Amino acid sequence: MNKMKAQIDREMDKIIWKPSNTHAVMQQIKGEKVMKKKLSLSMAMIIAISILLVGAAIAASLGVFGQFAELPYGSGELENLEENAAVYGETQTIDPTASGEDAAGAQDVYTAVLERQGNRTIQFTLEQGYFDGNKVAISYTIHEPDKAEPVFGEGLPTGDIPWDMEMEGGSYVADLWPPDALAYLDTQEPVYVIVDYAVLGDGLFLADGTPLENATSDEQTNVDGDLQGYKTYQGVPEAWQDADSIDVYCNILYGSQIIYQDDTGYKVAWIANPSQNEAAQLTFTLSRNSELTQLSGAVEFAQYSAKAEVELSQAGATSTITMECPQSWVNVTTGEGETADEYVSYYQLYADDVKCPFTSGAVKDEDATHLVFMDEFSLPESYETLVLVPVYYNAGENWDEAITLQ
Amino acid sequence: MRFSDQPESERLLEQLMNLYGTDVLRMCYLYMKDGALAEDAAQETFLKAYRKLDTLRDESKAKAWLMRIAGNVCKDQLRTAWFRRVDRRITPETLPDSRVDVPLPEDSLSQAVMGLPVKAKEAVILHYYQGFSVAETAVLLRLPENTVKSRLMRARKTLRSVLERWDLDE
Numbered sequence: 001m002n003k004m005k006a007q008i009d010r011e012m013d014k015i016i017w018k019p020s021n022t023h024a025v026m027q028q029i030k031g032e033k034v035m036k037k038k039l040s041l042s043m044a045m046i047i048a049i050s051i052l053l054v055g056a057a058i059a060a061s062l063g064v065f066g067q068f069a070e071l072p073y074g075s076g077e078l079e080n081l082e083e084n085a086a087v088y089g090e091t092q093t094i095d096p097t098a099s100g101e102d103a104a105g106a107q108d109v110y111t112a113v114l115e116r117q118g119n120r121t122i123q124f125t126l127e128q129g130y131f132d133g134n135k136v137a138i139s140y141t142i143h144e145p146d147k148a149e150p151v152f153g154e155g156l157p158t159g160d161i162p163w164d165m166e167m168e169g170g171s172y173v174a175d176l177w178p179p180d181a182l183a184y185l186d187t188q189e190p191v192y193v194i195v196d197y198a199v200l201g202d203g204l205f206l207a208d209g210t211p212l213e214n215a216t217s218d219e220q221t222n223v224d225g226d227l228q229g230y231k232t233y234q235g236v237p238e239a240w241q242d243a244d245s246i247d248v249y250c251n252i253l254y255g256s257q258i259i260y261q262d263d264t265g266y267k268v269a270w271i272a273n274p275s276q277n278e279a280a281q282l283t284f285t286l287s288r289n290s291e292l293t294q295l296s297g298a299v300e301f302a303q304y305s306a307k308a309e310v311e312l313s314q315a316g317a318t319s320t321i322t323m324e325c326p327q328s329w330v331n332v333t334t335g336e337g338e339t340a341d342e343y344v345s346y347y348q349l350y351a352d353d354v355k356c357p358f359t360s361g362a363v364k365d366e367d368a369t370h371l372v373f374m375d376e377f378s379l380p381e382s383y384e385t386l387v388l389v390p391v392y393y394n395a396g397e398n399w400d401e402a403i404t405l406q
Numbered sequence: 407m408r409f410s411d412q413p414e415s416e417r418l419l420e421q422l423m424n425l426y427g428t429d430v431l432r433m434c435y436l437y438m439k440d441g442a443l444a445e446d447a448a449q450e451t452f453l454k455a456y457r458k459l460d461t462l463r464d465e466s467k468a469k470a471w472l473m474r475i476a477g478n479v480c481k482d483q484l485r486t487a488w489f490r491r492v493d494r495r496i497t498p499e500t501l502p503d504s505r506v507d508v509p510l511p512e513d514s515l516s517q518a519v520m521g522l523p524v525k526a527k528e529a530v531i532l533h534y535y536q537g538f539s540v541a542e543t544a545v546l547l548r549l550p551e552n553t554v555k556s557r558l559m560r561a562r563k564t565l566r567s568v569l570e571r572w573d574l575d576e
Contacts (some may be wrong), residue, residue: 004515004534004569008432011516015435017427021445025452027421030414 001091010186019332019393023346027358063087064127064139064228068218076378077216077232077316077359081137084289084314085130094122094198094252094280110159113194113256113271121145122198124252124282127228132290132313133241136212139230142252144199147225149193152184165268166372190262197270201279204233212236212248215262247286251279290314296406304329304344308388308403312379313329316359319345319388321403322366322372330365332393347373348397419456426469427452429536430476436531437480439520451476473536475547477528518568526561529554 062070063208065085069078086128121142130137181193201221204212212233218385219229240246255272272279290313298307311318328340349356356377366372388403430451437446454475455462479572519530532543533554540558544551562569 005537008436008519008535011514012432012435015428015432015441015444017423017431017448021427021431021449022420022423025449025456026416026420028449028453029419029456340551 019345030296047135058338064141064193065137065230067228068139068230076357078230078319079131080315080359080378081128081139081230081232085128085137085139086287086289088126088129088284090284091123091125092282092284094124094254095209096120096122096254096283108159109153109192109194109258110155110161110271112159113258116148116194116196116256117254117272119146119148120196120198120254120371122252122254122280124200126284129286130288130289131236131246131283131314132288132315133243133292133343134236134311134313134318135232135234135315136204136236136246136248136286137216137230137232137315138204138250138286140200140228141222142200142227143224144196144198148196150181152181153192153194155190155192157192157194157260161258161269161271163267163269167265167267185259185261185266188263190260192258192260194256194258196256198252198254199227200229200231201253204231204250206237206240207247207249207283210237222328241292243288245285247283247285249281249283251281253279269324273302283380297388297403297405299403301401306344306390306403308347310349310386310388310405312386317349317356317377319347319373319375319377321388323373325371326370327368330368330371342392342394345389345393346391347403348391349375349377350387350389350402351380352378352385354383356380415456415459418459419452421457422468422472423452423566429469430472433473433476433531433536434480436520436527436535437477437524438515442562448476451479454479470535470538470542470546473532473538477532477546481524515565515568518565522561522564526564528555529557530561530565533558 004257063082063085065078066082069082121144123145125141127141127145127198128137128140157292165275181195183192184191206212210361213235215232215234217229217231219227222228236246255270255274258269258271293312295310295312296308297310299305306321306323308319308321323344325344326340328338329343331339332343348358354381359376359378364372364374386405389397389399389403390401391397427448429471431444431448434447434451435441438444438447451472455472458475519527519535522530528547529543532538532546533540538546540551540554544554547554
């Protein structure tokens with residue numbers, strides 16, 4: 001079957017492990033970076049509803065950003081946000097009672113699930129918020145005061161259920177589901193479980209509908225059973241970068257999940273009341289937490305030139321370095337064509353000779369001879385000069401080619 | 407990538423990424439059917455491998471060890487995806503493009519393999535694509551050899567038309 005491998009390899013010849021992948025992994029194991037990737041087009045349309053995550057006990061003295069920063073994979077970015085974000089504690093209540101008939105009188109399971117939504121009260125609390133003209137970040141808690149217990153039923157649930165996923169064979173697997181629900185599904189008899197969910201959609205939008213780009217996020221269920229999480233965004237349009245505050249809105253998605261399982265496989269459906277349009281839109285105002293200072297610098301050498309723009313805020317430094325370089329350097333990133341043995345791999349920010357901790361970053365090819373390095377660093381409390389030092393793949397840092405920022 | 411004071415474990419990981427990065431990435435792509443998700447899964451595979459390096463007793467079996475981790479990572483990520491649902495308020499026009507665009511023809515063998523049920527797919531990937539024997543595949547999947555054989559047979563049946571098209575049905 002070597003022919004089969006050869007054929008698949010031919011078809012997948014563009015799928016190559018690139019030095020940038022190695023860079024990303026090595027940065028993460030250095031403990032300098034934990035950043036969830038941007039969602040792909042297909043998955044960005046999908047909103048996590050991790051309704052059943054069981055979180056560890058959380059220190060009450062910290063804000064939500066700080067609690068996530070304390071986790072083993074917490075990042076310097078979260079520590080900065082904990083320190084610099086404003087505490088809001090603003091709660092908005094979603095009361096999906098519009099459909100409100102009595103679920104007990106419903107004709108079938110599907111209708112009962114729709115009516116079940118009418119008995120819910122969902123509270124969204126904006127815990128912390130950060131806006132500096134470049135970055136936006138929020139932390140939140142979603143609480144249901146009278147959260148209903150899961151429903152356990154026998155046989156195929158009745159009604160016209162729009163199954164989202166059907167799997168032949170196997171069992172529904174969810175490592176963090178309540179063991180009793182999984183055990184119930186695993187009886188090999190035709191049974192179903194209904195569980196409610198309420199989650200924050202990934203999107204955050206300016207009042208005119210402009211979406212901000214979700215950069216990082218995480219969520220977990222705390223010891224009280226509330227969902228807590230944070231999201232950070234970038235891509236604030238230029239027109240808003242000097243604003244004292246921004247009005248934004250987000251969507252809370254809610255409904256119920258039905259899982260049916262028998263000895264042939266299982267089906268999953270996410271049911272939301274169509275009259276509620278499956279989501280509630282919540283609006284809030286974020287005040288500016290930090291001024292943005294912009295620095296720049298440039299260098300030119302025989303082999304390459306580079307221009308750096310750096311934005312400094314309370315949350316740290318964001319650098320964007322555009323480099324004109326040999327095509328063989330760009331090829332290292334794209335994995336195509338002749339690649340260089342030695343090249344600038346990334347940049348490291350120094351504040352008065354002190355290495356600034358790297359918090360997240362990426363490199364991309366702009367065209368055949370241009371690379372763009374985009375990185376974020378934490379900053380010390382005080383310093384006089386900032387310098388970006390190129391780090392070569394083999395030789396390491398080269399201070400003779402450093403970019404001094406002014 | 408080279409770091410100063412790079413400990414031995416990091417050097418070994420770097421070596422593994424250089425040797426098997428593309429293999430792992432392609433395997434993840436066959437599972438995930440999406441370039442960006444495959445890239446995330448492959449990176450996660452090496453992170454997990456790094457944390458478990460002390461369990462790698464025999465470096466000559468590193469590929470098999472990595473493929474097992476990659477398979478588990480992909481299945482975990484797919485399970486997570488099953489917890490998700492579409493937000494119909496967000497339209498494709500408002501979203502950034504996928505970072506990895508890998509156009510594959512609809513009638514390609516890769517597409518056909520990706521379309522297999524997960525159980526058949528992982529047997530096909532490990533045996534036919536990664537070149538592990540049936541016995542090795544059985545160990546990797548923790549299944550009896552006969553179960554692997556029957557899954558491979560069913561998969562070949564499903565793939566018959568596309569294998570014939572590419573003159574691969576030996």
